[in-house]
Amino acid sequence: xxFFQNDFYFVLPELFLFGASLSLLMFGVxxxxxxSHGKPGLMKVMSWASIVCLAMTLGLVLNTPVHSTVxxxxxxxxxxxxxxxxxxxLGGSILSILMSVQYFETENMRNFEYLVLxxxxxxxxxxxxxxxDLISMYLALEMQSLCFYVLAASQRDSEFSTEAGLxxxxxxxxxxxxxxLGCSFLYGLTGxxxxxxxxxFFAQQSNIYQTSDWIFVQIAFxxxxxxxxxxxxxxxxxxxxxxxxxxxxxxxxxxxxIVPKVSIFGVFIKLFFCxxxxxxxxxxxxxxxxxxxxxLVGAFGAFAxxxxxxxxxxxxxxxxxxxxxxxxxxxxxxLQSMLAYLIFYIVMTVHVFACVLALKxxxxxxxxxxxxxxxxxxxxxxxxxxxxVLNFFSMAGIPPLAGFCAKFYVFFAALGASLxxxxxxxxxxxxxxxxxxxxxxxxxxxxxxxxxxxxxxxMDQQKAWMISITSYLLVYLFFCPTxxxxxxxxxxxxxxx
Numbered sequence: 306x307x308f309f310q311n312d313f314y315f316v317l318p319e320l321f322l323f324g325a326s327l328s329l330l331m332f333g334v335x336x337x338x339x340x341s342h343g344k345p346g347l348m349k350v351m352s353w354a355s356i357v358c359l360a361m362t363l364g365l366v367l368n369t370p371v372h373s374t375v376x377x378x379x380x381x382x383x384x385x386x387x388x389x390x391x392x393x394x395l396g397g398s399i400l401s402i403l404m405s406v407q408y409f410e411t412e413n414m415r416n417f418e419y420l421v422l423x424x425x426x427x428x429x430x431x432x433x434x435x436x437x438d439l440i441s442m443y444l445a446l447e448m449q450s451l452c453f454y455v456l457a458a459s460q461r462d463s464e465f466s467t468e469a470g471l472x473x474x475x476x477x478x479x480x481x482x483x484x485x486l487g488c489s490f491l492y493g494l495t496g497x498x499x500x501x502x503x504x505x506f507f508a509q510q511s512n513i514y515q516t517s518d519w520i521f522v523q524i525a526f527x528x529x530x531x532x533x534x535x536x537x538x539x540x541x542x543x544x545x546x547x548x549x550x551x552x553x554x555x556x557x558x559x560x561x562x563i564v565p566k567v568s569i570f571g572v573f574i575k576l577f578f579c580x581x582x583x584x585x586x587x588x589x590x591x592x593x594x595x596x597x598x599x600x601l602v603g604a605f606g607a608f609a610x611x612x613x614x615x616x617x618x619x620x621x622x623x624x625x626x627x628x629x630x631x632x633x634x635x636x637x638x639x640l641q642s643m644l645a646y647l648i649f650y651i652v653m654t655v656h657v658f659a660c661v662l663a664l665k666x667x668x669x670x671x672x673x674x675x676x677x678x679x680x681x682x683x684x685x686x687x688x689x690x691x692x693x694v695l696n697f698f699s700m701a702g703i704p705p706l707a708g709f710c711a712k713f714y715v716f717f718a719a720l721g722a723s724l725x726x727x728x729x730x731x732x733x734x735x736x737x738x739x740x741x742x743x744x745x746x747x748x749x750x751x752x753x754x755x756x757x758x759x760x761x762x763x764m765d766q767q768k769a770w771m772i773s774i775t776s777y778l779l780v781y782l783f784f785c786p787t788x789x790x791x792x793x794x795x796x797x798x799x800x801x802x
Contacts, residue, residue: 312376315383318365318391319431325358326424333417348409351420356402358424362431363395375437379499382437382575386800389644389792390434390571397564397651398427400771404659405556407765411665412460412554419459423560426452430564434571439488439498442572446484446536449568450477453561457553469552476535476545484532490525494518503580510583523587530591536569539629540598543622547610550618555672558614559658562621563651570628570647574640578801585635593727596629600734607741611675613661616741620700623738624650630731631715634722637797642718644793649711649782656696656775660689663772665762676744680752681759689764690749692772697742699779702735707782714790 313320332354333347366388373384402423408414429448436442454477458470492498495506531542538546550558577588603623610616628650631643664673664682673679683690699708712735719728782789 315369315371315374315376316381316435318362318369319428319435321365322358322362322424322428322431325362326421326428329354329358329424330418330421333421337415337417346415347417348414348420349406351417352402352406352409355420355424356399359395359399359402359427362427363392363399366391366395366431377441379501380438380441381432381435382500383435384800385796386575387435387571389796390567391431393567393647393651394427394430394434394564394571397567397655398423398560400655401556401560401563401658403767404559404655404662404771406767408554408556408662411762414460414554416459416461419456422452422456422459426456427564430568433568434575436572437500437575439492439500442576443485443488446572447481449565450481450536453477453565456557456560457549459557460554463552463554465552466554467552469549472545472552473549480532480535480542483528484535487525487528487530487532490521490528494521494525500576500580504582507581507583522584526581526584526588527591530588533569533573534595537566537573537625538618538622539595539625540602540622541595543599543602546622547606547615547618551612551614555614555658555662559654559662562617562658563654566621566625566628567647567651570643574632574800578635578640582635589633589635592629592633593724596626596633597727597730598626599623599629600626600731604734604737607738610741611677613673613676613678616676617657617661620738621654623734624700626734627712627715627731630719630724630727633724633727634718636718636722637794637801638718638721640801641790641793641797642714644796645786645789646711646715648789648793649707652775652778652782653696653699653708656692656772656779657700659768659771659775660692660696663689663761663764663768667760667762676748679745680748683749685759686761689772692776693749694746695776695779697745701739701742703739705780705783707779707786710783710786 329351333351337347369383369388371383372388375382402420426449429445429452433442433445433449436445454470454474457473458467460466488498491503495503497503497506535542535545550561553561577585581588599622603619603621603626606622607616607619610619624646628643628646631639631646633639634642661673664686665671666673679690679693682693695706699706702708702712712731716728716731719731
């Protein structure tokens with residue numbers, strides 16, 4: 306402790322969030338079981354308390370006096386890239402809780418541990434993007450996964466939620482074992498666990514392709530990539546995502562869709578662009594193949610889906626393919642385009658899940674589950690229907706909306722890296738995706754039964770503001786994307802230089 310006493314100052318945001326999570330847990334345990342207080346439901350209070358804690362953590366991250374340092378014996382690296390991803394993680398967590406406050410009330414959820422798990426999983430993601438060693442990376446990744454397993458099964462009276470949690474746990478444990486096996490192979494070959502040490506080691510091994518250990522290096526990289534691609538739900542390791550996201554509560558699905566991909570990409574970039582860049586010829590083809598497969602699976606897999614959440618899962622798999630397209634360029638422009646696309650993706654995902662969470666039939670008390678459930682939306686909620694149209698056009702990459710800028714910049718960077726076939730596949734999948742996005746518009750505006758109307762539960766102010774702001778951003782970022790591009794370019798340049 307004495308040896309690391311100065312290092313604790315540099316991880317003050319993480320320490321604060323850890324203490325705040327424990328405080329929330331003690332508060333919930335004491336008051337939810339208090340007979341004198343009538344064993345109250347604390348979801349609303351805990352929601353706002355969690356938002357305050359995450360917002361204060363975000364303030365500490367943005368106001369840190371140190372911009373680049375390595376702490377805890379090179380286990381954690383605090384730099385501009387980790388700060389960038391921490392901002393996105395904390396912002397996404399805050400928005401996912403904010404859009405779910407009304408959902409907790411209408412669904413009569415009383416398990417306050419949900420909010421504690423969100424805070425703890427956010428803490429693990431902050432540590433994950435700051436990891437600079439295989440051991441710290443694996444510990445943070447497992448802490449994140451354990452929280453996610455419980456969150457997926459948090460709706461205790463639903464057999465679908467229980468199935469989602471169990472399936473996620475079994476498949477996640479298997480992928481973690483494969484990932485750990487790859488790390489152990491790498492440690493056995495090099496005797497190293499630090500990211501910077503790997504960069505120096507492979508830079509000096511110019512003839513590693515001719516050594517007898519080359520086959521074990523390939524196996525190690527294959528297992529590590531498999532673990533990362535599973536966590537990202539990239540094809541062909543996406544098979545768990547539709548069932549888990551469909552069975553989990555909608556608020557959990559929104560959280561899973563917005564935040565975890567940010568943390569995985571944060572450590573992925575740091576590991577492969579920093580440590581294993583010299584062996585790019587080994588892992589780049591795997592990223593390209595997974596990216597193209599994700600684009601095709603996302604485009605054609607969504608055609609057969611009738612449930613909204615499953616369709617949105619396949620849509621996110623397709624968006625993941627565009628991000629992998631930017632990563633596979635191995636250039637500053639490619640990394641910048643991927644970071645910019647990630648920002649646009651978060652805005653679009655927050656927007657669409659805020660709209661989905663806002664819709665609940667007032668008469669039946671049922672939430673929308675199928676695409677056909679939107680067939681009367683344009684009559685009863687014209688503004689929400691218009692917001693849906695904006696978002697789906699943006700996801701399809703139709704101008705003048707932000708999604709067009711995101712895809713255009715990724716295509717531009719990929720063409721500069723001579724990935725012509727990858728770009729052709731991406732353009733084809735983008736055209737195909739327009740058709741299943743148009744299905745939403747068909748049911749909302751062109752359904753024949755115009756005499757029937759559905760009355761929805763009144764939307765709360767939080768989601769109304771979120772939908773309004775994100776709708777504005779979808780249009781504004783098309784005409785003025787400069788700030789996003791400059792920010793992502795600055796982060797990419799500082800990291801690679």
